[in-house]
Amino acid sequence: MVIKKSKKKRKKRVHIERNREEDDVHLWEDYFSETPTYPKNLFRRRFRMNKPLFMRIVDQLSIEVELFRQKKDALGRLNLSPLQMCTAAIRILAYGNAADAVDEYLRLGETTTMSCLEHFVEGIIYLFGDEYLRRPTLADLQRLLEVGEFRGFPEMIGSIDCMHWEWKNCLTAWKGQYSRGSGKPTIFLEAVASFDLWIWHAIFGPPGTLNDINVLDLSLVFDDIIQGQAPQVTYSVKGREYHLAYYLTDGIYLKWTTFIQSIQEPQGPKAVLFAKQQKAVRKDVERAFGVLQARFAIVKNLAIFLGQSQNWEDYESMYHTP
Incomplete structure (x- = not known):
């Protein structure tokens, strides 16, 4: 008698519509607009650095690191912005939270956040290592x-x-x-x-x-x-x-x-x-x-x-x- 092994059905990935564009606008208005909701002292407290330094990092990563370049998906919608991804990485570094702790505000899933964190720290070492992570001259x-x-x-x-x-x-x-x-x-x-x-x-x-x-x-x-x-x-x-x-x-x-x-x-x-x-x-x-x-x-x-x-x-x- 031949016993046929039943194949396990592969779970379909659940899609969650996070309205990433809307939350990108909220993030911009909260911290990066000309009249932000939160002043610069709160920005430094929450991002662990001043805004010009953070923007310098975001600009460099968006140019040099593929993951942080904003593109359009198959439906013509913009992907996550460099500000969203870099902010997610900084929040994990600053607060040490779980990877999905930023989902409600920044609209990044757990795996996406972990990927952003990994590419963020590797990008920092690659882009700024010769200037800061070095032996004394x-x-x-x-x-x-x-x-x-x-x-x-x-x-x-x-x-x-x-x-x-x-x-x-x-x-x-x-x-x-x-x-x-x-x-x-x-x-x-x-x-x-x-x-x-x-x-x-x-x-x-x-x-x-x-x-x-x-x-x-x-x-x-x-x-x-x-x-x-x-x-x-x-x-x-x-x-x-x-x-x-x-x-x-x-x-x-x-x-x-x-x-x-x-x-x-x-x-x-x-x-x-x-x-x-x-x-x-x-x-x-x-x-x-x-x-x-x-x-x-x-x-x-x-x-x-x-x-x-x-x-x-x-x-x-x-x-x-x-």
Whole structure:
């Protein structure tokens, strides 16, 4: 007897008429018209940037990235506008909401919003990486050295530290590799930040089971030193001369000449003063992490948009554009 297997009927995709043109007009009148409903201070608060900067991003993406070019569909109707798609991406980054949270206002479905977010961040890196996501130039280094000397740490070029980002959708097979301590999978971010919140070095994506020292072995922060391109400086401590700029760190880092840690149990007024100043200046990188999470809540909340194809190797060189 032959048993015939019944084929499952493929579900038809449900079409929802979202009236995207009407909501594009509402968005324009709310924020981008000559007399917008919401003033510029509310725009900055909700978009996490000023309007000229946002418009510059929208213009560049609409020219360079195919997804953000507004076209007509088969019925001759205009697709979503670049303003709608970029606003959706910014709202997800700023508030860390679910992908369909912007549907009621911006009229984008969940899959469309996720596609906009992915193309938005990739477009930002591609278009503005050479200008902003880069290593310091000679002029930048000179400025960092001058500020470090003014703050009491001559030849200091920044503070280095790490943070964990909990990964909600981590694969079960990878959970042991990415979990430590609390048992929740996390992704590692190492960064060097300056006094003005400029994160000029970052490596994102290593498994959360690593610590600051393990990640340091993977990062590219010391490539300039290895290649002999590090800034030439000279200073002396207790009669000994040094020729490398240094970073301020916490106690977990190794006792290298490029790391200046605080004194754990300071004895005497000089040691107490040094420990106090070192901890205060080292807060630059922790403050940068705090501002990053405050302005872009997607970093503060659980990482829900990362899938199995996004591993740390994809992100290793994000801040190391030539």
